[in-house]
Amino acid sequence: MSTPSQNDPYFIDFKNRVTQIQDAMASENIDVYLGSRLRTISWISDAFCPWRSYVVIPAAGDPTVFTFVIDAARVTDDSWLDEDHVLGYAPMGGMDQITLISEFIKDDLGVTKGRIGIENGMSNYLPEGNLTHYEYEAFKAALSEAELVNAHQIIDRLSLIKDEGTINRFREASRIVDVGHKALKEALLDGGWKGMSETEIAGIAALAMRRSGSEWEWSFTGGNEIASGYRTGLAGGACTPASRRLLKEGEPLMVDIHAMFKLGLGDHSHNYFIGKATERQRWHAENFVDIVSLTLKSYKSGVSPSSLAEQMMDFAEERGFADYMVPGFEHGIGMMGDEWRIGMNDGPFAYWTNPDHTYHSGELLICAMQYACPAEDIGFRYENPILIKENKCEPLSKFPLKIEEIY
Numbered sequence: 001m002s003t004p005s006q007n008d009p010y011f012i013d014f015k016n017r018v019t020q021i022q023d024a025m026a027s028e029n030i031d032v033y034l035g036s037r038l039r040t041i042s043w044i045s046d047a048f049c050p051w052r053s054y055v056v057i058p059a060a061g062d063p064t065v066f067t068f069v070i071d072a073a074r075v076t077d078d079s080w081l082d083e084d085h086v087l088g089y090a091p092m093g094g095m096d097q098i099t100l101i102s103e104f105i106k107d108d109l110g111v112t113k114g115r116i117g118i119e120n121g122m123s124n125y126l127p128e129g130n131l132t133h134y135e136y137e138a139f140k141a142a143l144s145e146a147e148l149v150n151a152h153q154i155i156d157r158l159s160l161i162k163d164e165g166t167i168n169r170f171r172e173a174s175r176i177v178d179v180g181h182k183a184l185k186e187a188l189l190d191g192g193w194k195g196m197s198e199t200e201i202a203g204i205a206a207l208a209m210r211r212s213g214s215e216w217e218w219s220f221t222g223g224n225e226i227a228s229g230y231r232t233g234l235a236g237g238a239c240t241p242a243s244r245r246l247l248k249e250g251e252p253l254m255v256d257i258h259a260m261f262k263l264g265l266g267d268h269s270h271n272y273f274i275g276k277a278t279e280r281q282r283w284h285a286e287n288f289v290d291i292v293s294l295t296l297k298s299y300k301s302g303v304s305p306s307s308l309a310e311q312m313m314d315f316a317e318e319r320g321f322a323d324y325m326v327p328g329f330e331h332g333i334g335m336m337g338d339e340w341r342i343g344m345n346d347g348p349f350a351y352w353t354n355p356d357h358t359y360h361s362g363e364l365l366i367c368a369m370q371y372a373c374p375a376e377d378i379g380f381r382y383e384n385p386i387l388i389k390e391n392k393c394e395p396l397s398k399f400p401l402k403i404e405e406i407y
Contacts, residue, residue, distance in 0.1 A: 038337025117151030169264025
């Protein structure tokens, strides 16, 4: 059981979070909240829960996490919750998660009727954690006198604006990512790149970040993502797990690395040329650096994804490289497990980002940009967590924005 001091820069008032949830439950006439999404469990428990897990939040009192029995003791050790509020389920009579949670709600909490909030929907993010059809039907049968209602908006709304402890965790995770980039650049210089593979690059960065305190290369798109040569220009360019491909002179190299610190996530991409760039390669590079710079200057409270995209694509059209820009400039970010959501996901398509979501001071997101020219075997990526402020944004990674030549 973890009990950080309020003087700790990474302190989060989890009891206050629970109180906020319970106040929202009361206003929506929800008697119990059954959370199943990874983002929800991270935001409430402060523990890394890689196994299928759930959290039950009563109308009053502390929540209870249910996770696979082999990990329950470790989750208790990581969390602010005590051992009575982190329970393990197991594949044996009466100990499976459906039976255990249903009986806990009915017998321990005394809730047999009323409204039970659940988390359902869809996502393009693989480990989202919405209830499966089987889980929904099983809980509905086991809690037959109660009504299951979709209530994920409670957590989404409360977790949108980040508190100081969460922001400091993201800052530290970004500092760790910068350590990884520095170590990798040093390894590449003076011919160090010769004979080096993408997987080795991923490992060099990972080792440096682990030494600096990273807990996990958190991305679900292959850990640290590395692309060289033609792979940098693959259409879309947003998922490149490191391959065994060797670096070659005359080619671009994209390094997108990730760190985790106390469930706060660091994510930054940096781009290189191996050897001297051609005039055409440099033209592409200058386009990309200029549009990223303009994008970072444009983020502030009151901006929306659609207004930003329109402004940036107009700039790309004027410069003649719009065909190479992927017309999206950010993705959402929260505590571990909340990698994609921007705003409330209340757009014109169910569970997708609202392109007219207006950013507010205190939101965190990833400025995420891809430039892809597959015909010329070249592409670049930029990712960096940014904190939205009233009149500007704060990029959390401080690694310099440029595309460097490595000899």
